[in-house]
Amino acid sequence: AQSVTQLGSHVSVSEGALVLLRCNYSSSVPPYLFWYVQYPNQGLQLLLKYTSAATLVKGINGFEAEFKKSETSFHLTKPSAHMSDAAEYFCAVRGNSGGYQKVTFGTGTKLQVIP
């Protein structure tokens, strides 16, 4: 069984400020972890993924996330928010135990960037 919890359904930051979106996971097997972004009425676009290589993962648009096994966390950060970062962000988990494993998504965090 696997699940993700995203803390904070809405996060507001000022333009230029640090972005921190929190994700905690639960998985009975070693996980693969993903962050996706969704703009209104669009599908999901992959920002970055953790696949058991480096624990600090860099993604597109200046985002990065750090896998912390001891904290079961995979928080998403960006040093300086841009207006174009306003969107909804989803953390997702999949089991890493061979063969097919479905992806389970969190409930999402809407990021608002204030000028």
Next chain:
Amino acid sequence: DTGVSQNPRHKITKRGQNVTFRCDPISEHNRLYWYRQTLGQGPEFLTYFQNEAQLEKSRLLSDRFSAERPKGSFSTLEIQRTEQGDSAMYLCASSRDQENTEAFFGQGTRLTVV
């Protein structure tokens, strides 16, 4: 790589009618997934295909829902006797048949049942 394509983008239907959505995955992707997303929620898994074989179905997929992938390429999702609770965004995704690969999503079909 033209991405995952879903048609139609929007569908408005009357309660009780049947609807069918189509998904064309990325051409070399063996795996295809359907998800449903309601307002304020993350995508919820509906079903998964490996080539033409439907290998997993969620309990969310009631007997009014049926999905096919007849030749292991495009897939269809049909909802019979639609209900207002079926109103949602239906997302299709595809991926390679590799363990550490991500899924690529289409832009979704937004269904409104009136």
